[in-house]
Amino acid sequence: MTFSSVREGEASRVAGPDEGISLDELRLAARNHGMPLEALRYDLTPPGLHYVLVHYDIPFVDPDTYRLTVDGRVGTALEFDLASLRARPKVNLTVTLECAGNGRARLHPRPVSQPWLDEAVGTARWTGTPLVDLLAEAGVLEDAVDVAFTGLDHGTDRGVEQDYQRGLSLAAAVGRDVLVAYEMNGQPLPPQHGAPVRLIVPGWYGMASVKWLRRITVLDHEFTGFQNATAYRIKHDTGDDGEPVTRIRPRALVVPPGFPDFMTRRRIVDAGPVELFGRAWSGQGPVTRVEVSVDGGQTWANAALGKQAGKYAWRPWTFRWSAVPGEVEVLVRAADRHGVQPVEQPWNTQGMANNMAQRVSVTVR
Numbered sequence: 001m002t003f004s005s006v007r008e009g010e011a012s013r014v015a016g017p018d019e020g021i022s023l024d025e026l027r028l029a030a031r032n033h034g035m036p037l038e039a040l041r042y043d044l045t046p047p048g049l050h051y052v053l054v055h056y057d058i059p060f061v062d063p064d065t066y067r068l069t070v071d072g073r074v075g076t077a078l079e080f081d082l083a084s085l086r087a088r089p090k091v092n093l094t095v096t097l098e099c100a101g102n103g104r105a106r107l108h109p110r111p112v113s114q115p116w117l118d119e120a121v122g123t124a125r126w127t128g129t130p131l132v133d134l135l136a137e138a139g140v141l142e143d144a145v146d147v148a149f150t151g152l153d154h155g156t157d158r159g160v161e162q163d164y165q166r167g168l169s170l171a172a173a174v175g176r177d178v179l180v181a182y183e184m185n186g187q188p189l190p191p192q193h194g195a196p197v198r199l200i201v202p203g204w205y206g207m208a209s210v211k212w213l214r215r216i217t218v219l220d221h222e223f224t225g226f227q228n229a230t231a232y233r234i235k236h237d238t239g240d241d242g243e244p245v246t247r248i249r250p251r252a253l254v255v256p257p258g259f260p261d262f263m264t265r266r267r268i269v270d271a272g273p274v275e276l277f278g279r280a281w282s283g284q285g286p287v288t289r290v291e292v293s294v295d296g297g298q299t300w301a302n303a304a305l306g307k308q309a310g311k312y313a314w315r316p317w318t319f320r321w322s323a324v325p326g327e328v329e330v331l332v333r334a335a336d337r338h339g340v341q342p343v344e345q346p347w348n349t350q351g352m353a354n355n356m357a358q359r360v361s362v363t364v365r
């Protein structure tokens with residue numbers, strides 16, 4: 001097996017019809033782990049079980065010498081150390097984060113990238129200070145359009161060398177709930193989740209929540225860096241500029257019932273009443289409905305919705321299933337006011353914002 005080499009400006013790639021997961025993809029999957037679906041049980045995901053996505057390397061940052069700069073189109077450029085950020089007004093927000101590539105490995109043909117199945121999600125209580133206050137203190141100038149956020153991590157992607165960097169429109173950046181965060185579930189951020197300081201953009205796919213945040217730059221023009229203009233876009237063919245990936249589409253996941261077979265992870269369940277439990281979320285507004293099918297998607301019934309832990313947090317749901325012996329495919333799907341999750345794949349070249357309904361194969365004995 002060989003590792004691929006990449007030339008500058010090369011497009012993302014789609015796997016051939018019989019092409020299995022490569023060592024390149026496996027290496028990414030081994031670094032970037034998902035949340036085991038049984039951890040859907042926790043309101044707040046224990047940090048070690050929260051999914052992780054790191055494009056390059058996890059930077060080694062000394063919290064004592066760490067600085068955050070606010071500059072660009074502002075009246076006064078500012079610099080903060082960790083203590084001065086912690087001394088500012090404190091906000092706690094429970095936020096469900098999901099990677100825009102979640103579900104990518106289930107697409108046909110498969111976009112070659114981090115091969116997520118269903119598990120690129122987690123919910124944490126983030127503590128930080130509102131970004132809007134930092135911007136107000138710096139004094140955003142009238143010609144401001146976008147805000148660029150730069151991480152301490154560095155690498156190349158498709159031949160383009162870069163710091164991890166994302167832009168957000170000024171309108172989105174001044175939302176009261178966008179946080180410059182330094183704690184996760186009441187503890188200092190773990191290295192893999194952005195220590196010592198990261199951005200949290202609630203409701204948006206994870207790519208917007210820049211980790212290891214070192215610089216906030218107000219721009220008088222649209223940000224056109226790689227992660228906005230090339231990577232996180234919904235493209236239908238390689239020549240297509242595509243649409244930007246923004247807010248999280250609705251998704252429901254079920255804790256796989258019964259117990260698993262080691263290799264296949266097929267579920268084994270005893271016949272009789274089975275209480276299915278799961279979570280559902282959307283970054284576009286409240287989840288309005290969760291539906292379950294226990295016959296491979298032919299018929300659907302409503303699950304009972306539990307109480308949401310916050311505006312940006314996932315919502316628990318339950319469903320009472322009377323399991324009868326046989327081979328069963330359980331499907332779950334969530335809806336928000338914009339619509340319901342598709343059962344057929346919403347395919348695009350990079351496998352972004354695909355919220356196809358989860359399927360779980362179960363043997364009822």
Ligand SMILES: Nc1nc2c(c(=O)[nH]1)N[C@H]1C(S)=C(S)[C@@H](COP(=O)(O)O)O[C@H]1N2
Pocket residue numbers: 050051052053054055056097098099100122150151152153164192193194205206207208209210211212213
């Ligand atoms: N600096 C930096 N920030 C980053 C990334 C990165 O690679 N570098 N990955 C982004 C992506 S694509 C996602 S999905 C989330 C993942 O956050 P988590 O690892 O804390 O779950 O971080 C985002 N922030």
Ligand SMILES: [Mo]
Pocket residue numbers: 053098099100101206207
């Ligand atoms: Mo992501």
